[in-house]
Amino acid sequence: MHIFFDTEFTQLSHEAKLISVGMVSEHGGEFYAELADTWRLDDCSDFVKNDVLLHLEGGSAMLTKAELCLHLGNWLESFEVPVYLVTDAPTWDWPWLDYIFDEDHLLPANLERSPVLFTPSEEELETLHQQEQFRHHHALDDARALRLAWLNHSRVD
Structure with a gap:
């Protein structure tokens, strides 16, 4: 099972803090x-502040880190088969899994331990965002766009 994922975080630095995951x-x-x-x-x-926070949904999407670990772990484990996480930015997105799951201690057993890199063109992602009316810099919408790009490439190959 391929699962496409994206994260949003406070800044591009080693001091970044996780804001959202999709x-x-x-x-x-x-x-x-x-x-x-x-x-x-x-x-x-x-x-x-200008491009990410305005897309946050709040409400039922808000979880503590402990709740995120539990709910995301249960969601990933529900697939039962090996799960491969696909990202276009493994340097920025992948380390957050260690953070969420306490550095391997709580990683779901069916989760593969390295990401699948998929890098569609910026133009392709922009087109998908426009066609589907996806929000830029929203973790779920960016993951949705990545999935659609993957499916488009799968149909061509």
Whole structure:
């Protein structure tokens, strides 16, 4: 099972803090959460303040880190087969899994331990965002766009 994922975080630095995570299975099942207890507005770069935070949903999407670990772990384990996480930015997105799952201690058993890199062109992703009216810099919508690009490439290959 391929699951496409994206994260949003406070800044592009080693001091970044996780804001949100979005995942979409190849069959269309979705998971989205925003962290309620890991970051503050003061932690955010101007870019994040202007381009990420305005897309946050709040409400039922808000979870503590402990709740995220539990709910995301259960969601991933529900697939039962090996799960391969697909990202276009493994350097930025993949380390957050160690953070969420306490550095391997709580990783779901069916989760493969390295990401699948898929890098569609920026033009392709922009077209998908426009066609589907996806929000830019929203973890779930960016994961949705990545999934659609993957499916488009799968049809061509």
